[in-house]
Amino acid sequence: MKDALPVFDALDVQHPNAWTELHFSNAFELLAATILSAQCTDARVNQVTPALFKKYPSPKKLAAADPAELETLIQPTGFFRMKTRSLIGMANAVVDRHGGQVPPDMDALVDLPGVGRKTANVVLGHALGLPGFPVDRHVLRVASRIGLISAKAAEDAVKAEKKLTTLLPPDRWTRASDTLILHGRRICKPKPLCERCAVRAHCAYYRKR
Numbered sequence: 001m002k003d004a005l006p007v008f009d010a011l012d013v014q015h016p017n018a019w020t021e022l023h024f025s026n027a028f029e030l031l032a033a034t035i036l037s038a039q040c041t042d043a044r045v046n047q048v049t050p051a052l053f054k055k056y057p058s059p060k061k062l063a064a065a066d067p068a069e070l071e072t073l074i075q076p077t078g079f080f081r082m083k084t085r086s087l088i089g090m091a092n093a094v095v096d097r098h099g100g101q102v103p104p105d106m107d108a109l110v111d112l113p114g115v116g117r118k119t120a121n122v123v124l125g126h127a128l129g130l131p132g133f134p135v136d137r138h139v140l141r142v143a144s145r146i147g148l149i150s151a152k153a154a155e156d157a158v159k160a161e162k163k164l165t166t167l168l169p170p171d172r173w174t175r176a177s178d179t180l181i182l183h184g185r186r187i188c189k190p191k192p193l194c195e196r197c198a199v200r201a202h203c204a205y206y207r208k209r
């Protein structure tokens with residue numbers, strides 16, 4: 001696609017309030033919430049995090065958490081043993097390597113236990129004011145249907161991120177990701193609602209139908 005900006009402009013109009021649906025008040029909370037959101041809905045994570053953040057309001061407190069107590073608290077989000085290890089490991093690494101501050105840097109973030117590129121991009125873009133383009137299954141599906149990325153790139157989130165970040169300036173990355181995610185949840189679902197879609201005129205999948 002030669003000029004992708006009209007696509008992102010149309011998505012902006014269709015989803016004017018696009019933003020992460022996770023609740024947080026700082027980078028540490030968003031990092032923890034994003035780790036919990038793996039294989040879980042944002043709504044369910046938001047039910048668990050108020051008590052979590054009250055009991056463990058800082059990386060230092062979370063690093064010292066009793067694993068059994070933490071497991072009980074986060075159990076509703078699923079995979080709670082693995083997530084407990086990730087949360088305590090992440091908190092220890094933030095304390096030991098970064099003086100208790102979530103590092104504003106992709107390489108340092110993905111070095112933390114339980115943190116991959118998607119989580120790092122979520123935190124960079126939503127809590128640290130830096131460019132970040134989170135790529136999840138919705139982004140991959142919608143971007144590939146429209147023709148923003150190739151079918152091959154849609155099989156590899158890192159390749160897809162690389163391509164998508166060439167399509168618009170860094171200060172638009174996070175919002176572009178948020179609109180693609182919302183579009184995937186609400187309109188371009190696995191069974192797409194093309195008649196309600198604002199980017200029909202630009203969409204390769206729609207043209208082929």
Ligand code: SF4
Nearest residue numbers: 188192194197203206
């Ligand atoms: S036209 Fe249909 S397939 Fe294309 S982006 Fe819109 S909903 Fe998805």
